[in-house]
Every structure is written in C-alpha cells, then in structure tokens.
Amino acid sequence: MTRNDNEFQDGTASGSGTTTTDKFVFPRWTNRLREISAVAALGGLVYAVVLVYGVFSPETSAMGYAPTQPVSYSHALHVGAMGIDCRYCHTSVETTAKANIPPTSTCMNCHSHVRTESPKLELVRKSAETGEPIPWVRVHDLPDFVYFNHAGHIQSGVGCVSCHGRIDRMEVVAQDKPLTMGWCLGCHRNPEPNLRPKEFVTDMTWQPPNGEDPADLGARLMKEHGIAPSTDCATCHR
Amino acid sequence: MPRPLISIGLVLVALTLVPIGCIYRARHSVKGQPRIQVVYDMDNQYYYKAQSADDFFADGRSMRTPVDGTVARGDLRAGDPFFRGRVEGDTTFVTEFPVTVDQDLMHRGQERFQIFCAPCHGLSGNGNGVVNIRATALAEGTWTPPSDLVGQSVVDRPVGHIYNTITHGIRNMPSYKNQIDPRDRWAIVAYVRALQLSRNASLADVPADDRAALENLGTR
Structure with missing residues (x-):
C-alpha cells in the first residue's frame, strides 16, 4: 500500500491536479489472494x-x-542382571486381578543382609522399622471405569512383556504401551501373536521354539485351552 | 507479492514446526508427569482400590486386616500336618507328605522353587544362587551363604522340618509364609527331595529307557 502512495507522490500525481490521488488501487499480486488464502486455510x-x-x-x-x-529400585538390576522372577515380588499376579506391589518385608528378605548401609535403601529400612508404607507412585493406571484382571491374562498365557514392555531393561519403570481401549481391543480381536505357553509368561525374551510363527502357536494354544477373548462392552466396563 | 509479506509467511510456517517438534520430543522421551486429562470423564472415582491410601483409617490404608479372632471363609488352617508340618497335636515334624505327590505337584514345585528359592539356593539347590553370588561379590559383612539343600544335613531332615523352615525361616532366611501358599510349600519340599535324589544318584538309579539319553548328553 505504501508503494502505491509513493507512486502517486513521485510520478503521476505531480502537478496534474486530478482528483484521483487518494484512489486506492490493489497491487497486481492480490489477484491471486483467493488462491493464496484457500491454500493457507487448507494448510491451517x-x-x-x-x-x-x-x-x-x-x-x-x-x-x-x-x-x-x-x-530408586532398579528392575534392570533385579530382573535383568540377576534374573529374579516377576512373581518373587508380585506374588498375587497369577491368582488375583491386581499384581501387588510387594510389601517392604519382601525387600528386606535380602536387604536385611545385603547392602544394609546403602543410602538408597534408607526409606526401605525406615519402612520396615516403623511399618509405614513406602509411597510408591503408580505407573500403569487404567481409568476407574475399566476392569482389568491380571490373573485371567496370565492364566491364558499373555506374557508380562506384552503389556509392560522390557521391564528387565528399565532402571526406572516407564509405561511402554498406550493402554487404550483400542489397543486392548486390538489384542482381544487378534490374540494369537501374544499368546505363549503359560510356563513362560514372565520370560521377557521368549520366542516360539524352532522359529515358529507366534501366531500359529497362539492359534494352537487358543484351541487347546479354549481361549476366547471377549469383546463385549461389559467384559471390561462392568 | 511484497517481500515483507513473504518473510512474515515464512516465519509463520517456521513457527508452526515448533509445536510439532515438541510433540515429537514428547513421543520419544520418558516423562515424570502423568498425562494431562483434558476431559476428566470418570477416570478417578471415589472407591477403594487394592493397596490404595485413604485418610479414613488411622494407618492410612484402604485395605484392612481381618478383625482379631476371626477367620475368613476358606482360611481356616485346621490340620497340623498340612499347615504346620507337624504330627497332629504334637511338635514332632511329619516324615510323610500330607499331600499326594505326583507329577503335577512336582512341576508346580519346580516352578515355585525357581521363583522363590533359586535366587539364593541356586537352581540346583547347592546354595550358590544369584543373590549369593552378588552378596559375595559385594563382600557383604553380614552375609551368610545359604544352605546347601542337596547336602546330607537337609537330606536327613524330615519333610515337615523343611516345610517349617519355608514357613518360618531359619537363621538368616526370612519367613516365606506370605509369599508361598501352604500347598506350594509342600510342592517345593517335594521338588527339593527330587533335587536331593538327583544330586546323589548314580546312573543305575535312572530308568533303563532314559539311561541312553543321559549317556549321550555326557559325550556331546
């Protein structure tokens, strides 16, 4: 716009005395304004x-x-390096809906004799002494209108790693999967690749023997054990 | 198109990449904060969940222990041999299993042994499990090496005694009664007996059919 003003001042307008000096003329590029704004709107x-x-x-x-x-409990050390089974601490995972956070006494099974002076374990020792629980922070937290049962999944042969990822590599536990309804349904509709013989559920690196396709083995296990995951609303929203 | 307008446009386009970058970063890193719930729905409802905290009770726990002097249905521990490993009404340890020992129990025992016992006592029961290896490597002053479960002293113990040790612990070994059910404790005792047998067996003890397989194993 300023350029147009200048043009009038410097050129055509001088001395002519016409009354068109304040007439605004759109510059040529504005002819494409419609296309430009359409592209911008679409992009936006x-x-x-x-x-x-x-x-x-x-x-x-x-x-x-x-x-x-x-x-600062490390699963990478206890599970990964030392190979302690998940169920040593999470004892209720096979029989109840909830995989329990172990009581302090489970930590003290070993730590009353190992690393007894470690400052990292200060809170554990205090908890064992006073009976005050350790305020662990929950990582995997489904909405309260969702029912999930650990035992049912473990008994069907869904490995821990399928939902929790490589816990044995985690210094600090992180949520590894989306844990959304769509993600749950994905497996309930097509469970084969995530099934394994029950005795290997806690194995983080298990693969079907002899290079068999996990889906083939899963299909066989489903037939053998009558595994039929439900996709009814009321299965999880009860 | 005038130059300033083009510049402004380019700057705007560049700015739009900033949120995209933030999203990319959020998707590829760990974060300390739980997700922001824009729509709260009914994600957090006011009912007690397992192991949750609540101010209502003095100890701050929503899970309650049974009232003193009461027993929950199915929790009655009647029967000294099965629940205490002792002769009924007596303090002597039972020498016979109060459960049927079969292949199922043995498999169960093997699995439970490997979960709960092997960390200290080792997969073969000789007392050199991962915890012992680590404790020894760290040169822990108060560490006493775990017992050799396949040694003569444990072989000589009645099954009720081994059961009792799992239940109540012994010396540095803590009680495992909260982690292992009575039936599983008996399964473990059965498996320990099997380990003892295997560690002190000769080839002649192996059924003739399996002998060849074992001999092949040795030469491989």
Whole structure:
C-alpha cells in the first residue's frame, strides 16, 4: 500500500491536479489472494488436525510416563542382571486381578543382609522399622471405569512383556504401551501373536521354539485351552 | 507479492514446526508427569482400590486386616500336618507328605522353587544362587551363604522340618509364609527331595529307557 502512495507522490500525481490521488488501487499480486488464502486455510486445517491428534494421542501423553519413585529400585538390576522372577515380588499376579506391589518385608528378605548401609535403601529400612508404607507412585493406571484382571491374562498365557514392555531393561519403570481401549481391543480381536505357553509368561525374551510363527502357536494354544477373548462392552466396563 | 509479506509467511510456517517438534520430543522421551486429562470423564472415582491410601483409617490404608479372632471363609488352617508340618497335636515334624505327590505337584514345585528359592539356593539347590553370588561379590559383612539343600544335613531332615523352615525361616532366611501358599510349600519340599535324589544318584538309579539319553548328553 505504501508503494502505491509513493507512486502517486513521485510520478503521476505531480502537478496534474486530478482528483484521483487518494484512489486506492490493489497491487497486481492480490489477484491471486483467493488462491493464496484457500491454500493457507487448507494448510491451517490440516495443521490443526495433526496438532490435536499429536497432542491428545496416548502415544504422546501416556506412553513413556516414568515418575520418580521414592526408592530408586532398579528392575534392570533385579530382573535383568540377576534374573529374579516377576512373581518373587508380585506374588498375587497369577491368582488375583491386581499384581501387588510387594510389601517392604519382601525387600528386606535380602536387604536385611545385603547392602544394609546403602543410602538408597534408607526409606526401605525406615519402612520396615516403623511399618509405614513406602509411597510408591503408580505407573500403569487404567481409568476407574475399566476392569482389568491380571490373573485371567496370565492364566491364558499373555506374557508380562506384552503389556509392560522390557521391564528387565528399565532402571526406572516407564509405561511402554498406550493402554487404550483400542489397543486392548486390538489384542482381544487378534490374540494369537501374544499368546505363549503359560510356563513362560514372565520370560521377557521368549520366542516360539524352532522359529515358529507366534501366531500359529497362539492359534494352537487358543484351541487347546479354549481361549476366547471377549469383546463385549461389559467384559471390561462392568 | 511484497517481500515483507513473504518473510512474515515464512516465519509463520517456521513457527508452526515448533509445536510439532515438541510433540515429537514428547513421543520419544520418558516423562515424570502423568498425562494431562483434558476431559476428566470418570477416570478417578471415589472407591477403594487394592493397596490404595485413604485418610479414613488411622494407618492410612484402604485395605484392612481381618478383625482379631476371626477367620475368613476358606482360611481356616485346621490340620497340623498340612499347615504346620507337624504330627497332629504334637511338635514332632511329619516324615510323610500330607499331600499326594505326583507329577503335577512336582512341576508346580519346580516352578515355585525357581521363583522363590533359586535366587539364593541356586537352581540346583547347592546354595550358590544369584543373590549369593552378588552378596559375595559385594563382600557383604553380614552375609551368610545359604544352605546347601542337596547336602546330607537337609537330606536327613524330615519333610515337615523343611516345610517349617519355608514357613518360618531359619537363621538368616526370612519367613516365606506370605509369599508361598501352604500347598506350594509342600510342592517345593517335594521338588527339593527330587533335587536331593538327583544330586546323589548314580546312573543305575535312572530308568533303563532314559539311561541312553543321559549317556549321550555326557559325550556331546
């Protein structure tokens, strides 16, 4: 716009005395304004969709949640390096809906004799002495209107690793899977690749023997044990 | 198109990449904060969940222990041999299993042994499990090596005694009654007996059919 003003001042307008000096003329590029704004609007819309999806998708917001725990317990050391079975501590996982957080006494099974002076275990020792629970922070937390049963899954041969990822490599436990309804249903509709013989559920690296396709083995296990995951609403929303 | 407008447009386009970058970072890193719930729905409802905390009770726990002097249905521990490993009404340890020992019990015992006992006593029961290896490597002053379960002293013990040790612990070994059910304790005792047998057996003790397989194993 300023350029047009200048043109009038410097050139055509001088001394002619016409009354057109304050007439505004759109510059030539504005002829394409309609196309430009259409492209911009379309781009903006696509951008908004990508942004909303990106921000709200559980892969962004929920996965990778790794809160700082009151005691810096390392699964990488206890499970990964030492090979202690999940069920040594999470004793109720095979028989109840909830995989329990172990009581302090389980820690003290070993730590009343091993690493008894470690400052990292200060809170554990205090808890054992006073009976005050350790305020562990929950990592995997489904909405309260969802029912999930650990025992049912373990007894069907769904490995821990299928939902929790490689816990044996985690210094700090992080949520590894989205844990959304769509993700649950994905497996309930197509469970074969996630099934294994029951005795290997806690094995983090288990693969079917002889290079068999996990889906083939899973299909066989489903038939053998009558595994038929439900997709009824009321299975989880009860 | 005038140059300033083009510049402004380019700057705007560049700025739109910033949120995209943030999202990319959020998707590929661990974070300490739980997800932001824009729509709260009924994600957090006011009812007690297992192991949750609540101010209502003095000890701050929502899970309660049974009232003193009461027993929950199915929790009555009647029967000294099965629940205490002792002769009924007596303090002597039973020498016979109060459960049927079969292949199922043996498999169960093997699995439970490997979960609960092997960390200290080792997969073969000789007392050199991972915890012992680590404790020895760390040169822990108060560490006493775990017993050799396949040694003569444990072989000589009645099954009720081994059961009692799992239940109440012994010397540095803590009680495992909260981690292992009575039936599983008996399964473990049965498996310990099998380990003892295997560690002190000769080839002649192996059924003729399996002998060849064992001999092949040795030469491989």
